[in-house]
Amino acid sequence: MEESHGGDRTRSLLCSICNQRRPALKRPKTLQQICRECFYVVFEEEIHRVIVDNKLFKRGERIAIGASGGKDSTVLAYVMSELNRRHNYGLDLFLLSVDEGITGYRDDSLETVKRNEVQYGLPLKVVSYKDLYGWTMDEIVKMIGLKNNCTFCGVFRRQALDRGAALLKVDKLATGHNADDISETVLLNILRGDIARLSRCTSIITGEDGPIPRCKPFKYTYEKEIKLDYFSTECIYSPNAYRGFAREFIKDLERIRPRAILDIIKSGEDFRIATSTKMPEQGTCQRCGYISSQKWCKACVLLEGLNRGLPKLGIGRTRGVTGERQKDDQQIGVKNLQSKACGSLDF
Amino acid sequence: MACNGTGCQSGCYKDGTGDQDENSSTENKLAADANGVDKHRRHRMTCLKCKAVEATIFTGGDGGGRFCADCFRSNLYGKFKLAVTSNAMISPIDKVLVAFSGGTSSRVALQFVSEMQLKAQKNYDATANRDRSLPVFGVGVAFIDESEIHPVTSAVLDKAVEDIKQIVCSLPPPTKELHVAPISRIYSTKTSDGKQMLQNLMNSVGDATGKDDLLAHLRMLSLQKIAVENGYAKLVIGSCTSRIACHVLAATVKGQGYSLAADIQYADARWEVPVVLPLRDCPLQELNILCSLDSLKIVEIFNEPGAGINGLISSFVKILQEENPSRECTMVRTAGKLTPFPFNRIPEANVDDADLVSQRRQKKFNLKPIESLPPESFCPICNSPMSCYSNPELKPELFRAACCPSCQYQILPDESSSMYQFYSLLPESIIARAKNGNQKWIREKIQDCLLLDEEDEV
Ligand SMILES: [Zn+2]
Ligand SMILES: [Zn+2]
Ligand SMILES: [Zn+2]
Ligand SMILES: [Zn+2]
Ligand SMILES: [Zn+2]
Numbered sequence: 049m050e051e052s053h054g055g056d057r058t059r060s061l062l063c064s065i066c067n068q069r070r071p072a073l074k075r076p077k078t079l080q081q082i083c084r085e086c087f088y089v090v091f092e093e094e095i096h097r098v099i100v101d102n103k104l105f106k107r108g109e110r111i112a113i114g115a116s117g118g119k120d121s122t123v124l125a126y127v128m129s130e131l132n133r134r135h136n137y138g139l140d141l142f143l144l145s146v147d148e149g150i151t152g153y154r155d156d157s158l159e160t161v162k163r164n165e166v167q168y169g170l171p172l173k174v175v176s177y178k179d180l181y182g183w184t185m186d187e188i189v190k191m192i193g194l195k196n197n198c199t200f201c202g203v204f205r206r207q208a209l210d211r212g213a214a215l216l217k218v219d220k221l222a223t224g225h226n227a228d229d230i231s232e233t234v235l236l237n238i239l240r241g242d243i244a245r246l247s248r249c250t251s252i253i254t255g256e257d258g259p260i261p262r263c264k265p266f267k268y269t270y271e272k273e274i275k276l277d278y279f280s281t282e283c284i285y286s287p288n289a290y291r292g293f294a295r296e297f298i299k300d301l302e303r304i305r306p307r308a309i310l311d312i313i314k315s316g317e318d319f320r321i322a323t324s325t326k327m328p329e330q331g332t333c334q335r336c337g338y339i340s341s342q343k344w345c346k347a348c349v350l351l352e353g354l355n356r357g358l359p360k361l362g363i364g365r366t367r368g369v370t371g372e373r374q375k376d377d378q379q380i381g382v383k384n385l386q387s388k389a390c391g392s393l394d395f
Numbered sequence: 396m397a398c399n400g401t402g403c404q405s406g407c408y409k410d411g412t413g414d415q416d417e418n419s420s421t422e423n424k425l426a427a428d429a430n431g432v433d434k435h436r437r438h439r440m441t442c443l444k445c446k447a448v449e450a451t452i453f454t455g456g457d458g459g460g461r462f463c464a465d466c467f468r469s470n471l472y473g474k475f476k477l478a479v480t481s482n483a484m485i486s487p488i489d490k491v492l493v494a495f496s497g498g499t500s501s502r503v504a505l506q507f508v509s510e511m512q513l514k515a516q517k518n519y520d521a522t523a524n525r526d527r528s529l530p531v532f533g534v535g536v537a538f539i540d541e542s543e544i545h546p547v548t549s550a551v552l553d554k555a556v557e558d559i560k561q562i563v564c565s566l567p568p569p570t571k572e573l574h575v576a577p578i579s580r581i582y583s584t585k586t587s588d589g590k591q592m593l594q595n596l597m598n599s600v601g602d603a604t605g606k607d608d609l610l611a612h613l614r615m616l617s618l619q620k621i622a623v624e625n626g627y628a629k630l631v632i633g634s635c636t637s638r639i640a641c642h643v644l645a646a647t648v649k650g651q652g653y654s655l656a657a658d659i660q661y662a663d664a665r666w667e668v669p670v671v672l673p674l675r676d677c678p679l680q681e682l683n684i685l686c687s688l689d690s691l692k693i694v695e696i697f698n699e700p701g702a703g704i705n706g707l708i709s710s711f712v713k714i715l716q717e718e719n720p721s722r723e724c725t726m727v728r729t730a731g732k733l734t735p736f737p738f739n740r741i742p743e744a745n746v747d748d749a750d751l752v753s754q755r756r757q758k759k760f761n762l763k764p765i766e767s768l769p770p771e772s773f774c775p776i777c778n779s780p781m782s783c784y785s786n787p788e789l790k791p792e793l794f795r796a797a798c799c800p801s802c803q804y805q806i807l808p809d810e811s812s813s814m815y816q817f818y819s820l821l822p823e824s825i826i827a828r829a830k831n832g833n834q835k836w837i838r839e840k841i842q843d844c845l846l847l848d849e850e851d852e853v
Binding site for chain 1: 604643644646647648649650651652653655656703704707711714715718722725726728729730732733734782801804
C-alpha cells in the first residue's frame, strides 16, 4: 500500500550523503537512504537547528532534562549534552528523574538514567513521590486498592516533573516528546473535542508565563529515528494498559506516507483558532502554589483524601463539583485511545 | 467545564459537556438491558421524544437515543430543516441542484429536499392571495457518471442510470429534472478527446490518495458545471456527519489544517454556485436506518471505499464510532470551532428580500473582522484557501508554486520534467482558476461578506 514517490523503492548501493558507505536506513522525513555515520551527523544538526531557530534556550540557563530511562529521554540527554559542548550553548544541564516508589518498577530505568549520568557527564537528581507528595505509589495502592490508582498515577505524574523542577530551581524543563507524540496529541484533542488544548499542543515551548517553561527539542523528530528498537515500560498496576488506537493509526499512516506525522503537526500549527478560545485563565493552588483553575489543584485534592483516610475523595465521576475533576474524567474517557495514558512512564 | 463550555452548535442536542457522558450513556444502556425484565421496562423502552409509543429504533447516539418510527423520522428531518433554515441554504426563488451519487447520504438529501419542496408547494397552493405568498423553489438532480475512471460494463451502467431515473420519478411532485453527465464533460467541447485526457491525467498521478482526491475535485467541477449551465443557485451535497468527520482527519493528516475550516461549514460560497451541506448533523448510521425504514432505494455504483490514506481514515473512524457512538459528532463539533472563512455563508445578495421569514431565522455568524481575514489565494486544484500569496502570473513551470503543499505532494508529478505534460492534461476550468480569475472573483464575493460584517456592527 506504500505510495510511490520518485525512485524511493529501489535500494541504493551507497549513502546518498557521503556516497561512500552502504546505507543503513531510510529517513522517513526525506526518504533518503543514508549510512549510520551520516545519520548521526544530520540527526544532531537538525536538533541544533530546531534549538537555534526556535530560541529554545538562553546562555547561562539551568536546564533540567526529564529523564525516564526510556529511549526518548536517553537520546535527548545525549544530544543535549553533545550540542551544548559542540556549539557552546553555555547551558547548565542536569538530568531530572522521578521515583514513584513502586517496588521493582523503577530499578531498570533508574539504572539506565544512572548510566546516562556517567556516559554524558550530566549530574542526576532524583525526586521521589515521597519527597513531593509524602506518599509512595506502593503506599497509595495499599491504601486504595488497584481499582482507582490510575487517577493518582495520572495526576501525580503530570505534576511530578514540574514540582521536581521547581524544587531544584531550574529555568526550563526539556522533555523528550517526539513528533509521533505530538501528532498523536493533535489527533486526540480532535477526537475528544478539546479546542483549547488543540490550539496549544503543537507549541514547542509551553508554560512560558508559568513558573517553569517546558520545551520539546524533538518536536520534529520521528520516533522511528530515536528508537531504533522498541522500548516500553507499562504501568504494572494498571490491569489493562493497552496501547491506544490513535498511536496504531499513526503507525499505519507512517507506513503509507511517512510525512503524514509532520503534516499533522503542521495542521496543528495552522488551525484557525480564535485567540479568545485559547486557554482559560489559570490561577494557582491555594495550598501548594501549583497552577490550577480551581482553589486546590487535583493533586492536593487527592492528597487531602489520602491524608484524611478518605482516598475516594476526588475520584469518580460526580459531575459539577470541580471543573478540574471533569477534565480529568474526560481524559479517562479517551484513555483507551491514547498510548501513553498512565501506563508508560516515558514522558 | 473550564475549557470549552459552549453547547453543541451542530444540533445533536448534546449539552457540550464533552466525552464524559459517553461513559454514563453506555452505562445507562447496560443498566437498561440488565433491568429489561423488571417493572420499569415499559417506561424505559418508550420513545424518548413522544414518551407515548414504544421505541423501536435505537440510534445509540447521544444519551442512548431511542425513538418510535415517526419521531425518528421527524427528528432526523428536523436536523436537516434546522440546517437549511438557520443558514439560509434555500431561498424561495432558488433552483437547487442535488448531487446524487446513488449512496445513502445523497439519497436522504434528495428525499428531504423533495419533502421540503412539497411542503412549500402545499403552502403555496393553500394561500388564497398568490401575490403575497412565497414562490416555491425548484429542484434538479445531478448524477456524475464516473465509468471513464472506474470502468463498469455498459449493462451495469445502464441499469444504474435506469434505477436513478426511477428514483427521481418516484419523488413527490413537482417533477425534477435529472442531469446525467460523464465526468469528462469538464473538458470543453472544443477538446476533441476529453475522455482520453481525463484518463491520462488520472494515470499521471502515482499516489493512491492523491488520485482519490483528484477525482473528488473533478467531481465537484462536474457538478459546478452542470449547476452553472442550468442556472441553479445552490448545489446540495449530502455529506453526513460521518463523512465530514473523516474529512476532518483527512485534512489534518494531509497538512491542511489552515483550510479545513472552509470545508466543514454548512455553506461554502467559494464556488461559482454556492455549496450547502444540510446533512452535516446527521450521522450515517441514522441515514441508513431511515433508508431501510422507508425503503429508500440505493444505487451501488462508483462508491468504492476510499484509497490510500482516505481508506485508512474511514476504517479508523468506523472503529472509533463503534467504540463510542458520539465520536463523529464530537470530531465535527471540534472542527466546527475552527474559525470559518468569510465565504462560509450564503452571500446576502442571494437571499431574496421576500424571504423575510428565513432571514429572521437565520443565525448570523459572528465573524470578527480580524479572525476572519480572507485567505491570500486558492489552490487551483483543490480550491483550498492558502495563507500565503501565490504567484498569479501563470506558466506551466510556475503552476506548482500556485498549488497548495498537499496537492503538490500527492497530485502533482515529482519531476519537473513531467510538469508540462501534467499541465497540458488539466481541464480548462482548473487552468482558468489558476489564472487569477478565480481569486479575483472570490475576492469580490468575500468583499461583499466583509462589508456586511461592518454593516452588522453599526
Ligand atoms: Zn554516509
Ligand atoms: Zn496507572
Ligand atoms: Zn495544590
Ligand atoms: Zn415517539
Ligand atoms: Zn490543493
